[in-house]
Amino acid sequence: MRLPLLARTAQAVASASVIALVPLAAAQAQTSKWDAPAAESTMVVLIKGLIQSGALAKDVGEALLAQAQTEAMTAQQSQRQATAAAATTSGLRPVPGDVRVPYISQTVRDEIRNEIKGEVMAQAKSEGWASPNETPEWSKRIRFEGDVRVRGESRLFNGGNSNEMVNYAAINDGAGYDVNTNTTSGLPPMLNTRQNRNNQMRVRTRIGLLADISESTHAGVRLASGSDTSPVSTTQTLGGGLGKKNVWLDQAWLSYKPLDGLTLMGGRFANPFVSTDMLFSNDLNMDGIAVQYQKALASNRDVEVFGTLGIIPLEYSSDNHPSRSMDKASSEVKWLLGAQAGASWKLDDSNRLRGALGYYDFRNVAGRVSAPCALYAGADGCSTDWSRPAFMQKGNTLMLLRDIALNPYDQANTPQPQYLGLASKFQLLDLNLRWDTKVAGGYGLRLDANYVRNLAYDKEAMFRRARGGIINNFGANAPLTPTQADFKSGGNAYMLQATFGSPSPAARGDWNVLAGYKRIEPDAMPDGYNDSSFHLGGTNARGYYIGGSYAIDKNTWFTGRWMSTKEVYGAPFQVDMLQLEFNARF
Numbered sequence: 001m002r003l004p005l006l007a008r009t010a011q012a013v014a015s016a017s018v019i020a021l022v023p024l025a026a027a028q029a030q031t032s033k034w035d036a037p038a039a040e041s042t043m044v045v046l047i048k049g050l051i052q053s054g055a056l057a058k059d060v061g062e063a064l065l066a067q068a069q070t071e072a073m074t075a076q077q078s079q080r081q082a083t084a085a086a087a088t089t090s091g092l093r094p095v096p097g098d099v100r101v102p103y104i105s106q107t108v109r110d111e112i113r114n115e116i117k118g119e120v121m122a123q124a125k126s127e128g129w130a131s132p133n134e135t136p137e138w139s140k141r142i143r144f145e146g147d148v149r150v151r152g153e154s155r156l157f158n159g160g161n162s163n164e165m166v167n168y169a170a171i172n173d174g175a176g177y178d179v180n181t182n183t184t185s186g187l188p189p190m191l192n193t194r195q196n197r198n199n200q201m202r203v204r205t206r207i208g209l210l211a212d213i214s215e216s217t218h219a220g221v222r223l224a225s226g227s228d229t230s231p232v233s234t235t236q237t238l239g240g241g242l243g244k245k246n247v248w249l250d251q252a253w254l255s256y257k258p259l260d261g262l263t264l265m266g267g268r269f270a271n272p273f274v275s276t277d278m279l280f281s282n283d284l285n286m287d288g289i290a291v292q293y294q295k296a297l298a299s300n301r302d303v304e305v306f307g308t309l310g311i312i313p314l315e316y317s318s319d320n321h322p323s324r325s326m327d328k329a330s331s332e333v334k335w336l337l338g339a340q341a342g343a344s345w346k347l348d349d350s351n352r353l354r355g356a357l358g359y360y361d362f363r364n365v366a367g368r369v370s371a372p373c374a375l376y377a378g379a380d381g382c383s384t385d386w387s388r389p390a391f392m393q394k395g396n397t398l399m400l401l402r403d404i405a406l407n408p409y410d411q412a413n414t415p416q417p418q419y420l421g422l423a424s425k426f427q428l429l430d431l432n433l434r435w436d437t438k439v440a441g442g443y444g445l446r447l448d449a450n451y452v453r454n455l456a457y458d459k460e461a462m463f464r465r466a467r468g469g470i471i472n473n474f475g476a477n478a479p480l481t482p483t484q485a486d487f488k489s490g491g492n493a494y495m496l497q498a499t500f501g502s503p504s505p506a507a508r509g510d511w512n513v514l515a516g517y518k519r520i521e522p523d524a525m526p527d528g529y530n531d532s533s534f535h536l537g538g539t540n541a542r543g544y545y546i547g548g549s550y551a552i553d554k555n556t557w558f559t560g561r562w563m564s565t566k567e568v569y570g571a572p573f574q575v576d577m578l579q580l581e582f583n584a585r586f
Helices: 004-007 015-028 042-051 058-090 106-127 137-141 168-174 459-466
Strands: 140-158 199-212 217-224 248-259 263-269 284-294 303-316 334-348 351-363 398-400 420-422 426-439 442-453 492-501 513-520 541-553 556-566 575-585
Touching: 058 492, 137 140, 168 420, 199 248, 217 575
Parallel strands: none
Antiparallel strands: 140 199, 140 575, 199 217, 217 248, 248 263, 263 284, 284 303, 303 334, 334 351, 351 426, 398 420, 426 442, 442 492, 492 513, 513 541, 541 556, 556 575
């Protein structure tokens, strides 16, 4: 039997065990010329030793042992015949049962040991399980990545701002607001619009694990900081009595590549669409399923086409609504169905163009007026409470959701707690353009443009849907009881930005400066998903921003940013923001 067969078969043999056992086997083979009938071959002894030491799995060892014993018996039978023939010639007759074991020289034993050692160590090195400077093979398929950001932030409000801006998100998060002036307990929650907030210290940290399960299957999990469940920010405000800060599940996904260029993804993952933070915040992750395709053209490798389809569940209605009723409401689901196609074209070494056209259908997100509900009689909510948004910032046109029945015995003093829903539907056309070039002796220049149009924007349809219950986005000079003629909104948004230098500083000495302008009409998009810093998040915002970054070390850089914004329509609200950041990624 050839020893290399053993080395190839035993997948978990430790080299030290093998080397130690070979001399033992060889020594036992050098017994008396006339051993007992039970004497075993070198191979049998070696295999038994490997099994006993645990270096060879029992099932594999037993199979090899049976093969070795069979071959040993054949060899013994041949040896007996040769011995008998030799004895006949020399006149020496062996005792029945004696076995002649040939002498194994030191040179042969060394060759056996070196051959086994070489094969086992070669396998160990390739799999990384027996080299002092190597890690196990599975660990090479797992990696960590993350980033840390420390920010100082100041918010500067104009003294002429209206101080009558209602915090509608807080109303929807609570038990509603009683609109009956006879029974209400006071003003609704209000937004700060005049008092500056200087030198707020804030931090963001994210750490993720990425696993290459195979060449086609991958997985990822990421944790992140954050002050609350906001989908558009993972920034944590410091202070709070030095209390510990929250950590949230930011991402958890699986992906599979069945074909070259095609990726299927499910779970909670990074935004799969090409977009700007005017529509989707850079911190926004999405739930659901996405299909992505990206591949260079065979006829022109400088042109790459890409496309994305997404089925994103935004919100499921509660299983137990209404909680104090045996008759439950039917299931309602809010969806984002997205489709995008685009291409990237490398014109030459200094110029590259990218364009993408997307369509986003936000299904079932508009508010609905409820059936009459007698809250005074103990009704547990109203039939369309589910239609209020799970998360909102500010800017969208809102409507009252509840049709509250009045107590016939005391109509004037019937409490009327209201929730608020989106008055408009949202079907967005999103156009993104980018040009990367080099100017002024090789410095990079990136120009970005983004235009969004809400194809479902319809002022008359909004008022019909709300049944006269529109509560905001009237002109600054609207009367106390405004009409449809006083309503001011729109369905368009655009952004322009120029970045000079390195767009993403990575190496020491990398830098950039940028400037941009945004204008977002109130109902151009849902206000809950875009950048939370520009105009403090949401829509009905316009203004400019400037900034710059400088890398002081590898993957370590400072950033400064200034934003000056105001409202598009309605009561005056102007806010400037200064952000100074220290960033690192790993």
